[in-house]
Amino acid sequence: MRNLYLIAILIAQMAFAQDFKFGKVSKEELQEEKYLQDPSANAVVLYKKQSTYFSFNASGSALVTEIHERIKIYNKDGFDYATQLIDLYKSRNTKEDISGLKAYTYNLIDGEIEKTSLDKKQIFRTEVNYSYDEVKFSMPNIKEGCVVEYKYKITSPFIWNIDEFVFQYDIPIKKVEASISTPDGLNFKETIKGFISFYGKPGKSYNETRVKEYNLVHVPALKEERFVDNIDNYRAGVVFELKSIIIPGVVHKTYSTSWADVAKTIGNTNDYETQLDKTRSFDDRLDYVLKNTTTLEDKMKAVFNYVKDHIKWNNMDGKYFYQGIKKALQEGKGNAADVNLTLVAMLRYAGIKANPVVISTKDNIIPFFPTIDRLNYVIAYAEINGKSYFLDATSEFSDINILPIKDYNWKGIYIDNNNMVWKSIDISKPPIAEELNMLSGTLSEDGAFEGKIRSRYTNHNALLFRKRFKNEDVDAFVAKKEEKLDNIEISNYEAKNTDTTEGYVMETFDFKHESIASSVGDKLYVNPILFLKQKENPFKLEKREFPIDFGFPFQDKYNITIKLPEGYVAESVPAPIYLKIPDDLGYFKFKVVVNGNMMQLVASLEINRAMIGPDKYLFLKEFFNQIVIKEEEQVVLTKA
Incomplete structure (x- = not known):
C-alpha cells in the first residue's frame, strides 16, 4: 500500500514538472475544458507561488512577499475570478505598499495565443477603513476558456507580522509552491491549519537565513455551506507568530507564550492601565444619569443604555482607543474600543466592578495560539454580587448578556489591572431563543385559506427581528414576508416592542392564500403546517469537517388550528413523530389531530447548542432531512 502511495506522489510530481514561467502560458492550458479532479469547478488555480522574506538595507528593514498566480476560467460562472482584491495594512503614517503589479489575459484565437495586458489605469487603491487599504483590479478581455495571470510584490514595514499563507480557495488549486525565509535569531511559531494534510520542509539556507518550503498539489476547493462561523478558520494554510528574538550578545527576548502573557501585555498599555479610571470627561453627566438609581443592577442598566445612546459605533473593530473617551463622547461616535472601554x-x-474582555470576533478568526495581533475587539465585563454580566454597547439592540452574535467566538482575554488578574475566560453562552407561532384560520372548499398569525420572538430572535425591522420600510418588510411565506396576502400588520432591547417582540397580521390546498375529485389535500414548513435541508455536503454554528440555541414552536370546509372529514393524517439528535443536542416533534371540523397541528424544533461538532454532522443532516419529509406530508380530506 505504501508503494502505491509513493507511486501516486511521483506521478503527481511528474504531472507538474512544467515550467510556470510568468508570461508563458501553454496551448494545453487554454484548451483544457474542465478540471478532472472536480469537473463542477468553474475555474481552477493552475499555479500559485508565494515567497516571503526579509529585506535589510540602509533605509531600514521590511518584510517582502512576492505573489504569482495563474487561473484557468472554464465558463461564465468563473468570470468572478478575473477580479482580484489585495488588502494592504496600515497604522497611522506607516503602511504596506504594492509594486511590480503585472497581469495578462490569454485567449486561444484560431489556434494562436492572444495576450492582453492589464492597463495600469484599471488598478484602483481605495481606503477600506483606518487599518486597511484595498487594491482592486479586473482583468481585460475575459472569455470562456481564458487564462489569467498576475504577479506583484508587497513590501511591509510591519516585519513582525507575517501574513497567513493561504493554500486553499473556494476553487481548486492544482499546484502551490510557497517559501518563507527568516534571518537567524528571529524565531516564528508555525501553526498549520485546515483539514488538508501537508507539512513544511527545510529549504536551502543562505546568508544566515533559514528557509521553509511548502509544496501542495491538487488542493480541493473549500466548499461553503450554511451555519459556518467563519470559513477562513478551516481554510488550509500556515499562521506565523513571532516567538522570540535571540541574537547572542545583543538581545534575548521572548514574546507572549500564554494567554496570561497576552492579557498582561495588553493591560500594560496606556489605554487599559490609566485611561479607564479617568472620569473628568463624564462625571457630571453620569451623576445625572445615576441619580434615580438604587441597586447596582439599575446603575449598570442606566450606564449601558447611556453609552448606547451617546456613542454610536462607526463599524470599526478595535481593542485600543481610536478617539479616546473624551473625543468619543464629544463627537458621539467611535470604534469598538471607544464604545466599550468608555462603558467599562x-x-x-x-x-460596579468592571473590566475589559478582549476577543476575536467571528468575522475575524479563531486565534490558534496565544497572540495579541489576532485579537480585534473588546467588550465589557461586570460582576455584581457574584454574578457575571457581559455587555457590548456597539449594537443598538444588544442587551445585558445578549451580545451581538459575532462576539460568541472562542474565549475572551480578561484584564483586571487593579487586582493584577490577567487570564482567558469563557464568554457566557447565548440563551435559547424562542419563536412561537400561533396560527388559526378557515379552509375553503376551493382550497383558499384565510387566517391570523401571532408570533413571539425572544432573546437573539428578538434582536435579529428588531435589527431587520428598523433597517427597512414597513411596506417593504411586509412585502418580503409575503414572498417568503408562499406569496400570501398580508393585511393589518403590526409589530410591537421593536424599538427597545428588553422583552420579546410580538408580530401579528391577517392573511389570505388563494390555493393552500389542492383538489382532486372529491378530495382536498392540505399541508397541515401550511407555508411555515422547512422547504429544504440546509445541509447538503456528503461530509463536513468543520463545526455547525447556529449562532445561538433556539426553539421554534408551531400551534396551528384549521377550520375544515363544511362536510369534509379527514381520510388520513400524517403519523406523529418524535426525533432526537444524540447527546440531547435537539429534537423535533410533530403531531396532527382532527376533531370534527377542526384540525390542529402542534410541532416544535429545538437545537440546544449554538455550536455542534462535525462528528454529529451526519446525524444533523438526516435529522433535517426527516423534518423536510415529515413537513411535506399532507392531510387528505374527503366529503362525508
Whole structure:
C-alpha cells in the first residue's frame, strides 16, 4: 500500500514538472475544458507561488512577499475570478505598499495565443477603513476558456507580522509552491491549519537565513455551506507568530507564550492601565444619569443604555482607543474600543466592578495560539454580587448578556489591572431563543385559506427581528414576508416592542392564500403546517469537517388550528413523530389531530447548542432531512 502511495506522489510530481514561467502560458492550458479532479469547478488555480522574506538595507528593514498566480476560467460562472482584491495594512503614517503589479489575459484565437495586458489605469487603491487599504483590479478581455495571470510584490514595514499563507480557495488549486525565509535569531511559531494534510520542509539556507518550503498539489476547493462561523478558520494554510528574538550578545527576548502573557501585555498599555479610571470627561453627566438609581443592577442598566445612546459605533473593530473617551463622547461616535472601554470606565465610576474582555470576533478568526495581533475587539465585563454580566454597547439592540452574535467566538482575554488578574475566560453562552407561532384560520372548499398569525420572538430572535425591522420600510418588510411565506396576502400588520432591547417582540397580521390546498375529485389535500414548513435541508455536503454554528440555541414552536370546509372529514393524517439528535443536542416533534371540523397541528424544533461538532454532522443532516419529509406530508380530506 505504501508503494502505491509513493507511486501516486511521483506521478503527481511528474504531472507538474512544467515550467510556470510568468508570461508563458501553454496551448494545453487554454484548451483544457474542465478540471478532472472536480469537473463542477468553474475555474481552477493552475499555479500559485508565494515567497516571503526579509529585506535589510540602509533605509531600514521590511518584510517582502512576492505573489504569482495563474487561473484557468472554464465558463461564465468563473468570470468572478478575473477580479482580484489585495488588502494592504496600515497604522497611522506607516503602511504596506504594492509594486511590480503585472497581469495578462490569454485567449486561444484560431489556434494562436492572444495576450492582453492589464492597463495600469484599471488598478484602483481605495481606503477600506483606518487599518486597511484595498487594491482592486479586473482583468481585460475575459472569455470562456481564458487564462489569467498576475504577479506583484508587497513590501511591509510591519516585519513582525507575517501574513497567513493561504493554500486553499473556494476553487481548486492544482499546484502551490510557497517559501518563507527568516534571518537567524528571529524565531516564528508555525501553526498549520485546515483539514488538508501537508507539512513544511527545510529549504536551502543562505546568508544566515533559514528557509521553509511548502509544496501542495491538487488542493480541493473549500466548499461553503450554511451555519459556518467563519470559513477562513478551516481554510488550509500556515499562521506565523513571532516567538522570540535571540541574537547572542545583543538581545534575548521572548514574546507572549500564554494567554496570561497576552492579557498582561495588553493591560500594560496606556489605554487599559490609566485611561479607564479617568472620569473628568463624564462625571457630571453620569451623576445625572445615576441619580434615580438604587441597586447596582439599575446603575449598570442606566450606564449601558447611556453609552448606547451617546456613542454610536462607526463599524470599526478595535481593542485600543481610536478617539479616546473624551473625543468619543464629544463627537458621539467611535470604534469598538471607544464604545466599550468608555462603558467599562463609566461602570467603574458607578461603583460596579468592571473590566475589559478582549476577543476575536467571528468575522475575524479563531486565534490558534496565544497572540495579541489576532485579537480585534473588546467588550465589557461586570460582576455584581457574584454574578457575571457581559455587555457590548456597539449594537443598538444588544442587551445585558445578549451580545451581538459575532462576539460568541472562542474565549475572551480578561484584564483586571487593579487586582493584577490577567487570564482567558469563557464568554457566557447565548440563551435559547424562542419563536412561537400561533396560527388559526378557515379552509375553503376551493382550497383558499384565510387566517391570523401571532408570533413571539425572544432573546437573539428578538434582536435579529428588531435589527431587520428598523433597517427597512414597513411596506417593504411586509412585502418580503409575503414572498417568503408562499406569496400570501398580508393585511393589518403590526409589530410591537421593536424599538427597545428588553422583552420579546410580538408580530401579528391577517392573511389570505388563494390555493393552500389542492383538489382532486372529491378530495382536498392540505399541508397541515401550511407555508411555515422547512422547504429544504440546509445541509447538503456528503461530509463536513468543520463545526455547525447556529449562532445561538433556539426553539421554534408551531400551534396551528384549521377550520375544515363544511362536510369534509379527514381520510388520513400524517403519523406523529418524535426525533432526537444524540447527546440531547435537539429534537423535533410533530403531531396532527382532527376533531370534527377542526384540525390542529402542534410541532416544535429545538437545537440546544449554538455550536455542534462535525462528528454529529451526519446525524444533523438526516435529522433535517426527516423534518423536510415529515413537513411535506399532507392531510387528505374527503366529503362525508
